[in-house]
Amino acid sequence: MRFEQSGVFALNFVSSPGSGKTQLLVRTISDLKDRFPISVIEGDQQTSNDAERIRATGVSALQINTGKGCHLDAHMVSRALAELTVAPSSLLFIENVGNLVCPAAFDLGEAHKVVVLSVTEGEDKPLKYPEMFAASDLMLLNKSDLLPHVEFDVGRCLANALKVNPDLQTLVVSARTGEGMAAFYAWIEARAARAAARSARAAAAK
């Protein structure tokens, strides 16, 4: 099932472990929850720590434990939807298992994959894990507040990402300080509005 047909704008967040995905979601939810209904699916091999952090923002979150699995798949997401109420005209954030390989190949019905890379991980990651950067429509380069303290050339990192995917949109953000996050919210709002208009037209044409 594609979420767009039911008026839900779904983003599938992928990254290495420790890139700051959960903190990024917590900030995004806190800043957008008055404008959109939001629900979250959390994927991890074990623990429900992340779902608890998300629920503390006041939105619904369901934790999926994949056990030995290194990614979410559409079947797991579909079972999760039996337990999680996802409102029409809402945002659904899916936080995938922290892994730059396996989740690239799995379509969860999302509108876009968003790959999160942090400035502590090195500029070469897009070249080492090209499938993930090729499968994503947006890259968030997170932890920009650490740039003065690490050796990391933003231009070189973005160059590596664009070599792998010349259509990739990129934004430099800090989920901790909020730097650059306004641009990510504008991207979400503009894309969600366009998807909603498209699904309304498709429904009217039936």
Add this chain to the structure above:
Amino acid sequence: MRFEQSGVFALNFVSSPGSGKTQLLVRTISDLKDRFPISVIEGDQQTSNDAERIRATGVSALQINTGKGCHLDAHMVSRALAELTVAPSSLLFIENVGNLVCPAAFDLGEAHKVVVLSVTEGEDKPLKYPEMFAASDLMLLNKSDLLPHVEFDVGRCLANALKVNPDLQTLVVSARTGEGMAAFYAWIEARAARAAARSARAAAAK
């Protein structure tokens, strides 16, 4: 005529006066001229200052003076091509007249419009001149070296641009220091390679 059919990757650079387009082209040409044949068409109401700055890099440049006109059009470009030799499998940079309004509506046969905005111009320009940002595929936010000295919120500016065009790719660069330019070059190379492959396939299919 679309340039892609003849294997030429053409970019149409648009901006306000003073955004640093010519300096950006001079640096780009100096850094890429050993990898690609490059030629340049310069548009200005008067003077051939810009073409002279470009020729100093060693590539061919033709100046078009538009007189009272506020933009280049396809007819002017087509006449320019009678005088300027544009090699196959080359890059053609067209620097439009400095103006954030008129050039938006004119297709010069380019692969992409690239809008250049500088951090001294204010974050609101994409909202004030939405047609230009909607018509462009890439926005270069130039003069990033001045960020410590001006009040300019990069995130807010990119948010305004994405509101107008949610598909826009954005890069923060300094043509003066070279910061971020590697990402722009990677974008050019990856896009030019893809366009060349497409035009070779189209030629083979004939």
